[in-house]
Amino acid sequence: MGFHYFNNKWVGEGDLKISVFDLSVVRGFGCFDFLRTYKNKPFRLSDHLDRLFNSAKLIGIKVPKTKKEILEIVYEGIRKNNFKETNIKMIVTGGISTDSVTPGRPSVIIIFIPAENYPKIFYERGVKVITFEETRTLHLAKSLNYLAAVIALQLAKKKEAEEALYINGKGKIYEATRSNFFAIIDGKLVTVRKGILFGVTRQVIVEIANKLRIPVVERDIFIKEIKNFKEAFITASNKEVMPVVQIDDNKVGDGEVGPITKKLMSGYKNLTQTT
Secondary structure, three states: OOOEEEOOEEEOHHHOOOOOOEHHHHOOOEEEEEEEEEOOEEOOHHHHHHHHHHHHHHHOOOOOOOHHHHHHHHHHHHHHHOOOOEEEEEEEEOOEOOOOOOOOOOOEEEEEEEOOOOOHHHHHHOEEEEEEEOOOOOOOOOEOOOHHHHHHHHHHHHOOOOEEEEEOOOOEEEEEOOOEEEEEEOOEEEEOOOOOOOOHHHHHHHHHHHHOOOOEEEOOEEHHHHHHOOEEEEEEOOOEEEEEEEEOOEEOOOOOOOHHHHHHHHHHHHHHHHO
């Protein structure tokens, strides 16, 4: 479906192929970033490019394109595909390896697909998430290695949950498999700062909260505090601000989407439609 960028060429989905000897295939070694458009404009593209290049640097990959070149490719892909709205996934692979461990020349792949929204009911009634014990490594890199995430999300699906929150053995909550986590405690917006991948949407929400004069606290959060959560939500480029009303078997607050979450949802919507 559509046109995709693959190592200096525009190709259809059928020609979007890499070698089975690429480290992204044999070792899950590589990095990526994901964003979407609003009114056909990529939202916070510069921030996503900064994170992509930072991820590559952290795992030892030199991206064979500049940020400016990738930015131009993204805009060209949006024009070529002409979807109503577009999801964009920028991938940098580990390259073909002769010994299955030594990186080769990276491939740059940029995928463009139509953006689809989650069901409205998720935002009107909130969703359930589960907890999943996992200690992440290189958490500041958005890696292609989603082994833990795939396992956690399959478990979440079995439990009729939408996401899984990573926790450690001491019950500390970090983030979800594909999103960041926030809780409303004592009228304050609380989110974790240590041991997480800093989401672009997370930062946007912090900025909106500051403008709305909602106090923001960045600190450790633990499972034992769930009883004190008045509200909770997760954030991501494709999820935006998604209310959480249940964590495992625990109801969050009164089990409904709360007023502060609604304010932030509205603020995010207004921003994406006016930027």
